Amino acid sequence: MPVTRLGRGPKYQQIADALRQNIDDGAYEPDGKLPTEKELEAEYEASRETVRKALAMLVNEGLVISARPQGHFVRRREPMVFRPQSEFRPRPYTPEMDAFMTQYAAEGREPIQRIEVGIVEPPPEVAKRLKLEPGQLAAVRKRVRYLDGEPFNTNDSYYPLDLVRDSVIMRPDDITPGANEVLADLGYRQVRALDEIYVRMPKPSETERLKLAPGTPVASYITTGFTEEGQPVRVVLSVLPGDRHVISYERRRDLPAENA
Template sequence: MAAARQGRVSVWAQIAQDLRSKIADGTLAVDAQLPTEADLTAQYGVARATVRQALAALVNEGLIVPRAPRGYFVRHRKPLFYRPQTEFRPQPKTPEMDRFMADHSADGREPWQSIDVAIVAPPPDVMQRLKLQEGELAVVRRRVRHLDGEPFNTNDSYFPLRFVQDTEIMRPVDIPRGANQVLAEHGYPQVRALDEIYVRMPSPDEVQRLELAPGTPVACHVCTGLCPDGTPVRVVVNILPGDRHVIVYERDGMPAKDHE
């Protein structure tokens, strides 16, 4: 009997699964309004609190969104294809758009970004990656990138202050030719990059900056740029909400023996 109870699916989870299936098969189409809480209560013959628990689960999964006072709607999910391997490709020629803007304005989506610059004592993990001495300062360019009015990801780039002082990197505006090129012009070309990707739950600051729904995981892509002699000159921390991104890598074919 105990085993049967452990394997029993709760009523709210059954309702959530039924609605989830209808979203998956298109019965509830993108942007469609779900039945009201009262209608769902009558349809499933349960208490309203049970219906609310099922709806909350679907909100947490990013499948539906509440739009007060109208109710709940199927979320329009159009993920951004995020390509870490494009880090060192040439910048777009259009001065008012950076790499991100050029990629996604062409996709019929309206891009926008905010940029803030500050001199900071960097977080310990960034300090370690940049090999800074105790008390040494860094410059951070903090960006929130939007598509169609929705914040899609954050991009925080850290540089040792001694490398970028009095350069364009210190200004809170877009750099048409890119920060990598500015570093190269000042004697710090990046020839290698170390990429790290972590999947975790967001920090409170990330929730606020990206307007994340409860329960939304994020991918954290940390890229460290290195000069020919191995000196780290830049650390970029990209935060990618899991319900808005597909991470895409393109690789050359490997010899047959590597597939054994």
């Protein structure tokens, strides 16, 4: 049963804290309806304005969905598990779908990705990692990935234009074997990758692309792929909203030969 717990701070914050705790405890289940504003006014002895401020806090946090005139509902959270270590794993995918589409369709979800391809002067952070000269152009594949109709993340891949100009990378379609194999066929097989993760607030353009609620932090995940000779051939910029992702790394310790 929901429990009324009021702590310190402004009244609207106390109400938001109490409702949040009840959501965390499972008293209000995913997709479940919260008490009406009138019921909350009576329960917490608060004005309608105070109750609405509390509910707005929870909406901004992504915990609650406002569906007027029906009311407020607990948001169902089904985070995407983002696994950077899967980058170089074999890809037995279908002819129609790439890794993202195949994986989440198999989990019973509805994956969609919108792909745009262009030739650009890359951002400084990309040009530096690709070791491009000033004015040197890059090819970019920009993607917004959706699950069940909700934009989950952006995934923008940059390549030195001279490397991929005449390849399928320049087409706005799924690349079934994966970009790694395309680069390998071009003579630039990636054998290692450098991962960088920065946690920050989103840029306005990212808020728009991902339809983020105010106050939603993001993880900016940057991976740079290198050939055996150490040549950088691909930089991928992914923006992962904090309320929609779990970043999962798998690590293994190799034992010394005498202990194996």
